[in-house]
Amino acid sequence: MTNGxxxxxxxxxxxxxxxxRGEYVAQGGLRPTGAGTFGAKQAVFDAFVCAVCGHTQLHVRLDAxxxxxxxxxxxWVPPHQGNT
Incomplete structure (x- = not known):
């Protein structure tokens, strides 16, 4: 296995x-959790899909x-500290 x-x-x-690999354009935009429709910013993601099990990852294309x-x-999600 890989690092995921x-x-x-x-x-x-x-x-x-x-x-x-494909491309996913967020139709609803990227926004804070529970923010309703305000504050959305349309994002383009590189989408990676495993054709064996369907596991999918999205990686946003970051510009400034x-x-x-x-x-x-x-x-912000702080890095997990510890072994659990």
């Missing part, structure tokens, strides 16, 4: 080597404006 990053061409869930939007509008 489908961009490496192998699925970290099932171990399959049938990973395909999108990076700023993410930092200002979304909830």
């Amino acid at each position: 990053d489908l961009r490496r061409g192998r699925c970290g869930v099932c171990g399959g080597g049938e990973v395909y 404006r999108m990076s700023s939007h993410v930092r200002r509008k979304l909830t």
Whole structure:
């Protein structure tokens, strides 16, 4: 298995080597959790899909404006500390 990053061409869930890449355009936009319709910013994602099990990962294409939007509008998830 891999570290779980489908961009490496192998699925970290099932171990399959049938990973395909496409593009996903968020129709509703990227917004804070529970924000309703305000504050949305349309994002384009690289989409990676395992054709064996269906596991999917989206990776947003970050430019300076999108990076700023993410930092200002979304909830930060601090790195997990510990062994659990």
